[in-house]
Amino acid sequence: MRRLAAVAAALLCLGAAPATPGPDFARLLDETPAPRLSDYRLPLKNAGRAAGPGLTPYALNAPLFSDYAEKYRFVALPPGQSAAYRAEGAFDFPVGTVLVKTFAYPADLRRPDDQVRSIETRLLIRKADGWAAQAYVWNADQTDAALKRAGARMPVEVVDLAGRARTIDYAVPNQNQCKECHQLDKAVAPLGPKARNLNGDFAYAGGRENQLAHWARTGLLAGAPSDPRQAPRTARWDDPAEPLAARARAYLDANCAHCHHPRAIASNSGLFLEWEQPEGPALGIGKRPVAAGRGSGGLETAIAPGRPEASILVHRMASDEPGVMMPELGRSVTHEEGLALVRAWIAEMR
Amino acid sequence: MTRLMAAAAAFALLAGAAQAKTIAVAPGPDAQERLQTALLDAKPGDVVELAAGRFELTDGLSLDVDDVVVKGAGPDATVLSFKGQKGAGEGLLITSDKVVVRDLGVEDTHGDGIKAKGSDQISFVNVRVEWTGGPSEKNGAYGVYPVSSTNVLIDRVVVRGASDAGIYVGQSRNIVVKRSLAEFNVAGIEIENSYNADVFDNVTTRNTGGILVFDLPNLPQMGGHSTRVFRNRVVQNDTRNFAPKGNIVASVPTGAGVMVMANRNVHVFDNEIDGNQSAAVMLVSYTETFDDASYNPLPRDVVVRDNRIGRNGWDPTFDGGKLLAMVSGGTIPPVLWDGVVSWNGGETARVRLTDGPVLNLNLPAPGELAKARPKVAADVGADLELAEPAAVVLPKAQADLGT
Numbered sequence: 027m028r029r030l031a032a033v034a035a036a037l038l039c040l041g042a043a044p045a046t047p048g049p050d051f052a053r054l055l056d057e058t059p060a061p062r063l064s065d066y067r068l069p070l071k072n073a074g075r076a077a078g079p080g081l082t083p084y085a086l087n088a089p090l091f092s093d094y095a096e097k098y099r100f101v102a103l104p105p106g107q108s109a110a111y112r113a114e115g116a117f118d119f120p121v122g123t124v125l126v127k128t129f130a131y132p133a134d135l136r137r138p139d140d141q142v143r144s145i146e147t148r149l150l151i152r153k154a155d156g157w158a159a160q161a162y163v164w165n166a167d168q169t170d171a172a173l174k175r176a177g178a179r180m181p182v183e184v185v186d187l188a189g190r191a192r193t194i195d196y197a198v199p200n201q202n203q204c205k206e207c208h209q210l211d212k213a214v215a216p217l218g219p220k221a222r223n224l225n226g227d228f229a230y231a232g233g234r235e236n237q238l239a240h241w242a243r244t245g246l247l248a249g250a251p252s253d254p255r256q257a258p259r260t261a262r263w264d265d266p267a268e269p270l271a272a273r274a275r276a277y278l279d280a281n282c283a284h285c286h287h288p289r290a291i292a293s294n295s296g297l298f299l300e301w302e303q304p305e306g307p308a309l310g311i312g313k314r315p316v317a318a319g320r321g322s323g324g325l326e327t328a329i330a331p332g333r334p335e336a337s338i339l340v341h342r343m344a345s346d347e348p349g350v351m352m353p354e355l356g357r358s359v360t361h362e363e364g365l366a367l368v369r370a371w372i373a374e375m376r
Numbered sequence: 377m378t379r380l381m382a383a384a385a386a387f388a389l390l391a392g393a394a395q396a397k398t399i400a401v402a403p404g405p406d407a408q409e410r411l412q413t414a415l416l417d418a419k420p421g422d423v424v425e426l427a428a429g430r431f432e433l434t435d436g437l438s439l440d441v442d443d444v445v446v447k448g449a450g451p452d453a454t455v456l457s458f459k460g461q462k463g464a465g466e467g468l469l470i471t472s473d474k475v476v477v478r479d480l481g482v483e484d485t486h487g488d489g490i491k492a493k494g495s496d497q498i499s500f501v502n503v504r505v506e507w508t509g510g511p512s513e514k515n516g517a518y519g520v521y522p523v524s525s526t527n528v529l530i531d532r533v534v535v536r537g538a539s540d541a542g543i544y545v546g547q548s549r550n551i552v553v554k555r556s557l558a559e560f561n562v563a564g565i566e567i568e569n570s571y572n573a574d575v576f577d578n579v580t581t582r583n584t585g586g587i588l589v590f591d592l593p594n595l596p597q598m599g600g601h602s603t604r605v606f607r608n609r610v611v612q613n614d615t616r617n618f619a620p621k622g623n624i625v626a627s628v629p630t631g632a633g634v635m636v637m638a639n640r641n642v643h644v645f646d647n648e649i650d651g652n653q654s655a656a657v658m659l660v661s662y663t664e665t666f667d668d669a670s671y672n673p674l675p676r677d678v679v680v681r682d683n684r685i686g687r688n689g690w691d692p693t694f695d696g697g698k699l700l701a702m703v704s705g706g707t708i709p710p711v712l713w714d715g716v717v718s719w720n721g722g723e724t725a726r727v728r729l730t731d732g733p734v735l736n737l738n739l740p741a742p743g744e745l746a747k748a749r750p751k752v753a754a755d756v757g758a759d760l761e762l763a764e765p766a767a768v769v770l771p772k773a774q775a776d777l778g779t
Contacts, residue, residue, distance in 0.1 A: 176412035177435060179462065197463055200412050202438035202471070212471070212494065288596070291471070291493060294523045294547050296595040307594045307667050314664060315622050316592060319487065319517020319540050322622035338622065349486035349516055354465040 048080035049102045051122045054151050063147055063162040063171040066124070073144035073168040074098065074128035081126065082246060083230075084237055086223045088263040088276035090284070090353075091361040092129060093194050094186070095145065096138055099218065100126040103246055109219075111249040113258055114302065116216040123152040125216055131194075134185040145180055146198050147171050150208065150216055157214035159204030175201045187362075195358045203355050206291050207284045217284050221250070222301065225259035260301060263367065274371030275301060277364055281353060297328055310339055311375075318342075321350045331375040340369055396421030403429035412437055418444045426480060428453040436464020442472045448480025451504035451534065458485040466491040466521070467505075470498060476777060478502050484509075485516045489535070492522040497774050499529040507537030511560050513618045518544040519561070522551075524597070527770050531555055531778040539618055540625050541566035542583070545573065547597035552768050553578060554778065562619040563588045563628060564610075569595055573603040574768040584617045585625070585632035586610035586652065591639045592624060592662070593671035601640040601677075602765035605647065610634055611686075612651035629654040629694035636675045638662040643679040643764050649710075650686025654693050657683070659713040659727060663743030673742050674716050676725035679762050683731050685710040696745050700735065704752050709733040713756065716742055728757040 050067040053060060060066055069078035077083060081100040089097060103109065104122035111117060127148045133141035144164045151158045162171035163178060177200030181193050199207075208214050218224075224237040238254045241247035251257050260279060261272035283300035285292035295316055298308045307313045310328030315321070315338055323341040330336040342352035343365045351357070399414045399422060401407075411431060414424045420443035428449040433456055439446065446468075448454025458467045467485035468477070470492040481504040482489045489505035492498040505519035519535030522528045523546040533556040535542030542558035543565045545551050551573035557580075558564035564580030566588040567573045573589075580586035587610055591600035610633045619626040628635060631653030636642050637660050649656040657680050662673035689708030692701055701708050710731050715738040717725045734756045738749040769775070 175416050176409045178409070179434065195462060197435070200435075200438065201416050202440045202469075203436075203464075205440060206438070206469070206471070293596055294493065312665075312667065313594055314592075314624070314666075316595060316624075317488075317517060317521075317523070317540070317544075317546065318620075318623060320513055320515070320620045321487075321517075322620045324621040326622045347486070348461055348463050349465065354487075355463065358463065 049124060051104050054124055055122060055153055057153070059158070059160045059173055059175075061173050063149075063173075066149075068100075068102070068124070068126060070100075070126070070128075070147075072142075073130070073164055074126070074147040074171065075130055075142065075144060077126075082241070082244070083228070084219070084224060085226070085228055086218050086280070087226050087260045088223060088280035089218070090280050091357060091364055093196055093357050093359055094135055094184070094361075095129040095131055095196070096142065098128040098130065101219065101246065102126070106245075108245050108248040109241075111221065111247055111251075113221055115210075116218075116220050117247065119152050119216070119219075121152050121154055125150040125219065129196075131182050131184050131196075135187050136185070136189070144168060144171075145182065145196060146174070148204070150214070157208070157216065159201060159208055159214055161198050161201075161204065163198055174198050177203060197356070197358060199355060207353075207355060209290055210287075211289050217280075222258040222260045223280070225254055225257050226262065264363065270367075270371050270374060274368055277367055281361075281364065285353065310337075319349070321352070323350070329372055329375070332373060334369040334372040337372050340365065340372065343368060395419075396423075398423045398425050400425050400427065402427040403431045407431040408434045408437075415439045415441070415444075415446070420444065420474075423447055426454045426456075430455045430457055432460060433458050433467070434460050434462055436461065436466055436469060438464075438469040438471070439475060440471045443474040444472070445476040445478065446480070447476075447478050450479050451481045451502055454480040455483055456480060457483045459483070461486045466516070469493070470495055473497055474773075475499070476501060478777075480504075481506065483507070487516045488521045489516060489519040489538070490521065491518070492525055492528075495522065495525045497527045497771055498522050498525050499774055499777050500531070500533050501529070501777050502532045504534040505538075505542075506535065509537070511537055511539075511562075511615055511618045513539050513620050515539040517541075517623070519558075520544070521546075523547055526550055527774060528552070529770055529774050529778055533557075536560045538562065539620065540623055541588070544568065545570055547595060550768055550770065552770055552778065557581075558583060560615055562615075562617055562625045564613065566590060566625070567600070567603050568592065569597050569600045570603070571601055572765065572768050575603065575605045576607045579609045579611070581609070581611050581613060582615055583613045584615050584619075584630050585628040585635055586613045586649075587633075588625070588628065588635045588637070589639045589642050590624065590635075590637045591671075593666040593668040593673075598668075598671060599640070600638075601642075603639065603642045604765055604767075605634060605642070605644045608647045610647055610649045610652065610656075614651070614653060629692065629697070631655075631688070631691070631693060632658055633688060634658070635660065636678055638671075638673045639675055639678075640672075641677045641762075641765055642675070643681075643762075645679070645682045648684045648686070649688060650684075652688045653691040654689060654697060655708045655712045656685045656688040656710040657712070657729075657731070659711070659729075661714055661716045661739075661742035672719050672722065674719050674725045675713075676727070677762055679728045679764070680711050681728065681730045683710075685731055696748070700737075700750055703750055704733075704735055709735045709752055711735070711756075713737065714739045714742070716740070726757060726760055726762060728760045728762050730755045730758050732756070
C-alpha cells in the first residue's frame with residue numbers, strides 16, 4: 027500500500043514519467059517515522075557518507091562542533107520544487123524537503139578519509155505541519171540504520187589529532203534534544219542551510235562552484251541574488267586568512283546561537299550570540315551571569331575584553347563536565363581549536 | 377437518525393476521553409531509554425507513571441508534550457538519580473504547557489534539578505529535589521526552576537543543597553509557591569524578574585538566605601513587581617554562602633531572612649522570621665555596574681508589616697555589618713534598608729516598614745557604603761498608603777492540584 031502511494035505520488039510529481047529511484051517523498055511525509063533509514067529510499071552510499079543523484083551534498087562555512095565527528099550533509103527537495111531564498115535565517119523549504127546529515131569517525135582523526143565508520147544519520151523532514159527531527163543509528167555491518175528516538179551513548183575509539191588513543195562518549199540526541207537546539211519560537215527549524223553559511227565553494231562531482239549559485243542553477247533555490255557576493259557570508263571559522271573577529275563570530279553563531287538567541291531555548295539567559303547581535307552586554311561583553319550556577323567558575327562576566335581567562339564563555343567552552351560545559355548538548359569533549367579561536371578573539375578585544 | 381448521530385457523537389467524545397492513558401515505567405536496566413521513550417510517546421491527557429524505586433539515569437530527560445502528568449509513588453519512594461549523568465544542563469527539562477510533575481524525587485543532577493522553560497500552567501506538587509552530599513559549590517544551581525513561564529504552581533516541594541536557589545522562579549508571571557520546604561541551599565526561595573507571585577506557608581531554614589525577591593538587568597523580562605511573601609517560617613538560615621562567585625546570590629550574607637533587591641511592589645507580612653544572624657529583612661539596591669537604561673536598581677513600594685520577628689542580626693556577615701550592629705546598639709535591627717530613594721531623577725522610592733526598629737543607611741546611591749548616614753528609626757513610612765498586590769489566581773484545574 028505504501029509502495030503504491032509512493033508510486034502515485036511520483037506519478038503526480040513527474041507526470042507520465044516512470045518512477046525513478048530516489049527519495050520516497052510519500053514515506054518521508056508520513057506522520058510516523060520509518061523504523062529504518064532505508065525505508066525512505068534515499069540514494070545514500072557508503073553508510074550515508076555519499077549520495078547518488080537526487081541528493082545534493084553541501085557544506086557550511088562554520089559548522090557545529092560535534093565531538094570531532096566528520097559530518098556529511100545532503101538535501102533533497104520534491105521534484106520541481108525549490109526553497110525560497112532568505113538573506114537571514116534558514117531558507118524557506120517546501121513541504122517534502124529532507125535534510126540529511128551523517129556523523130562518522132575515522133579510526134584516526136588525522137586521516138579523515140581512512141577507515142571511516144558511520145555512527146548515525148539524522149534527518150530533518152519538512153512535513154505538512156512543520157519540521158520533524160529523526161535520528162538513525164547505523165548497524166555494525168554499516169548496511170542500514172535504525173530509528174533511535176530516546177537517544178543513546180555510543181563509545182567511539184579514535185586516535186585524536188595529537189595522536190593519542192581516546193574514547194569519545196558520543197551522544198545520539200533524543201528527539202526532544204534535537205528540538206532543543208533546532209528551534210525558533212518553539213517550532214523545529216533547520217540551522218545550517220542559511221545564505222551566510224552556504225555562501226562558499228563546494229567541490230561538486232562536476233567541479234567547484236559557489237553553493238548558492240549551484241543551488242540556484244539546479245533549481246533547489248529561488249530568489250537568490252544572481253551574484254553570491256550580494257548575499258551575506260560568514261567567515262570560514264578555520265581559515266586563518268580571514269579576520270579573527272569574523273571567524274570567532276561565525277564560530278559562536280554556529281556553536282552557541284542555536285540556543286543563545288532571543289527566540290530560542292536559552293532566551294532567558296539574555297546572552298545572545300547570533301551573527302546579527304551587535305557588540306554590547308547581550309553579546310556577553312561585561313555581562314554578569316544569571317543562572318550559570320557553578321558554570322560561572324567563580325568568574326564575574328561572560329566576556330571580559332582582553333582577558334579570556336576571566337571570561338565565563340571561555341571557561342564553559344573549555345569544560346567537559348555536564349552542568350558546566352557549553353554547549354550543553356552535542357559534545358562530550360572540548361573543541362580545542364574552537365576554544366583557541368574564541369580565546370584569541372577575546373584577548374585582542376579592548 | 378438524528379438521535380443515532382448524537383449517540384455516535386457522544387460515543388466519540390467518550391472514546392476520545394478514554395484514549396487518555398497511563399504509561400507505566402519501572403526502574404531497572406535501560407531506565408534512561410525507557411523513561412525517555414515514555415516521555416516521547418505520551419499524548420496530551422496521558423499520565424506517565426513511575427513506579428517506586430531508583431531510576432539510575434545517565435543523561436538528561438525531557439518532556440515536550442502538552443497536558444501530561446509525570447507522577448511517581450512519592451518523593452522518597454520514586455527516585456530519579458542523576459549521579460551518573462553524562463550530559464544536559466538539568467535532570468528533567470519541560471518545554472510544553474499544562475504539565476504536572478508530582479510525587480517523585482530527583483537527586484544529584486549535575487546542573488539544575490527540574491527546569492521548565494517557556495511553559496504555561498506548569499505545576500510541581502509533592503516533589504523533592506536534593507543534592508545528597510549536602511551543601512557544596514559543586515552542586516547544581518537550582519532545584520525547581522521554572523523560567524519564562526506563566527501560571528506556575530509549586531506546592532509541597534522540598535529542595536536541599538542547591539548552590540544557587542532551591543526554589544527559583546525567573547522571568548515568569550502568575551506564580552504560587554506554597555507549603556514547601558527549602559533547606560541547606562544558598563537561597564531558599566527566589567523570585568526573580570517576575571510579575572505577580574504569592575509565596576506563603578513555606579519553611580525556609582538552614583539556607584544562606586531564606587526568601588529573596590530580586591530583579592536583575594539585561595534580561596528579556598525585567599521590572600519585577602507585585603510579590604506577596606506571607607505566613608512563611610524563615611528561621612535559622614545559617615549555612616555559609618557556597619554559591620560560585622559571579623552569581624548574584626554569592627552576595628547574599630549568611631543569615632539573611634527575607635531580602636528584597638531592585639524589585640517593586642513587594643509586601644512581606646505575617647511571617648515568622650527568627651534566628652537569622654545578619655538581618656530579618658533587608659531591602660537593598662543592585663550594586664553591580666550595568667549597562668541597561670531601562671533598569672531600576674532600587675527596591676521600591678515595599679511594605680514590611682506584622683511579621684513575628686525573633687532574634688536576628690546578632691552577627692551580621694555583610695560588609696560593614698559589625699560596625700553597623702555596634703552603632704545600632706549591638707545587633708542589626710529587624711529591618712535594614714539601604715535608604716536609596718532616587719535613581720536617575722525618577723520618582724522617590726517609597727517604603728512602609730512598620731516592623732521596626734528600622735536601620736536606614738541613607739545611602740546617596742546604590743552601594744555607596746562609605747557615604748552611609750545610618751539612622752535607626754521606630755518605623756519608616758508608617759502613614760504611606762501602599763496597596764497590597766491582588767492575590768494570584770491560577771487557572772482552576774491548576775489551582776485544584778494545590779487543594
